[in-house]
Amino acid sequence: MTGVPADAPVSLDQLKQIMNEFAKERNWEQFHSPRNLLLAMVGEVGELSEIFQWKGEVPKGLPDWKEEEKVHLGEELSDVLLYLVRLSDMCGVDLGKAALRKVQLNAKKYPKKVSEEDPSSTTKDPATSEEA
Ligand SMILES: [Mg+2]
16 A cells, blocks of 8 residues: 555655545545544544553563554554644644654753753753743
């Protein structure tokens, strides 16, 4: 369907194009309003949450999980991502650029030096704090 080799890196633009084609081929564009997509994504976040529900804290890498549980997790993570990509597209937001911009804003808000000295610190960048 995608024409992309299985082991090739995947970009947000590729996912956007794939979702566009997928919707067009099924005449689903009529249903893909921003509100509908947001609500669908929230539903998928619920499905993702169910996977972790009642498991308590789990270690990184999920070493004790069965393969089928990890496959299911990948499916629900993908559902959330695909709806997020589609929602961004239908809102005219370049998700990749917006995400990079947000990381830059976060880097200013949480300067590296402060984080290295005290990871629990929430000290704000004096240049951007309201007291400055
Ligand atoms: Mg799902």
